[in-house]
Amino acid sequence: MRLLVVEDSPELLKPIVAGLSRSGYAVEQASNGNVAAQLIRDNRFDLAILDIMLPGMDGLSLLRAIRQAKDQTRVLLLTAKDAVEDRVLGLRAGADDYLTKPFAFDELLARVEALLRRGRESNSTLMTVGRLSLDLAAKTASVDDEIASLTPREYAILEFLVRNRGRVVSRTEIEREVYDELVEPMSNVVDSAVCALRRKIDGPNRPSLIQTRRGLGYVVPREGE
Numbered sequence: 001m002r003l004l005v006v007e008d009s010p011e012l013l014k015p016i017v018a019g020l021s022r023s024g025y026a027v028e029q030a031s032n033g034n035v036a037a038q039l040i041r042d043n044r045f046d047l048a049i050l051d052i053m054l055p056g057m058d059g060l061s062l063l064r065a066i067r068q069a070k071d072q073t074r075v076l077l078l079t080a081k082d083a084v085e086d087r088v089l090g091l092r093a094g095a096d097d098y099l100t101k102p103f104a105f106d107e108l109l110a111r112v113e114a115l116l117r118r119g120r121e122s123n124s125t126l127m128t129v130g131r132l133s134l135d136l137a138a139k140t141a142s143v144d145d146e147i148a149s150l151t152p153r154e155y156a157i158l159e160f161l162v163r164n165r166g167r168v169v170s171r172t173e174i175e176r177e178v179y180d181e182l183v184e185p186m187s188n189v190v191d192s193a194v195c196a197l198r199r200k201i202d203g204p205n206r207p208s209l210i211q212t213r214r215g216l217g218y219v220v221p222r223e224g225e
Contacts, residue, residue: 002026004048006036019105024152026178033057052079067094074115148200161220170217
C-alpha cells in the first residue's frame with residue numbers, strides 16, 4: 001500500500017513517516033501543498049494524510065482539487081482545529097476521516113488501517129489462492145489454515161502480488177508499492193524478500209505460488225493457468 005503524508009512540521013512528519021514505514025507501508029512525503037499536488041497527479045496513492053495548514057496550497061484546497069479531478073484516493077485530514085464546524089468543513093470537502101492534533105501514533109495507524117479496508121475489490125476481508133489465504137483486515141497470511149510468520153514487508157509484497165494475480169509485476173512496481181524512495185537502484189531487496197516468502201508459504205515438493213518471469217518480474221497465476 002502506498003501512502004502520502006503531507007505535513008509542514010518536521011517534528012511531526014518524521015515520526016509519522018517512520019512509524020508507517022515500520023508498519024509495512026510505502027510512504028512518500030511532502031511539506032508543501034503544491035509539491036503534494038504534483039505528487040498526487042503523477043502517482044497513485046492508496047491514502048493521503050493531509051495537514052490542513054500548509055505552505056503553498058493549503059490542505060482543504062488540495063483536498064478539493066483531488067475530488068474535482070474525480071480522484072477517489074482516501075484522505076485523512078490532520079489539523080490543530082477541533083471545532084465542530086472545522087471538522088464538518090473538511091468532511092464536506094471530501095475527506096474520509098479527520099484527526100485532531102495532538103494525537104497518538106497508534107490512533108493514526110488504526111484510522112489508516114480502517115480507511116484502507118474500505119472500498120477494496122471485495123466486501124470480504126479474505127482472499128484465497130489455492131492453499132493460501134490472506135486476511136486483509138488482520139494483515140496475516142495462512143497456508144493450510146496455519147498462519148505464516150511474515151514481516152510487514154513480506155506480507156505487503158504477497159498481498160500486492162495476490163491482488164494482481166494473473167499479471168506479471170515488475171521488481172520496479174514492487175519497490176514503488178512496498179518500499180520507499182531509499183531503495184537503491186539495482187538493489188536485490190525484492191528478490192531477497194520473494195525468496196524469503198517462498199520459504200515460508202511453499203510446502204516441500206510443491207510448485208511455488210510466486211512464479212518468476214525471467215527479465216520481467218513475478219506473478220501469482222490465476223487458478224487454471
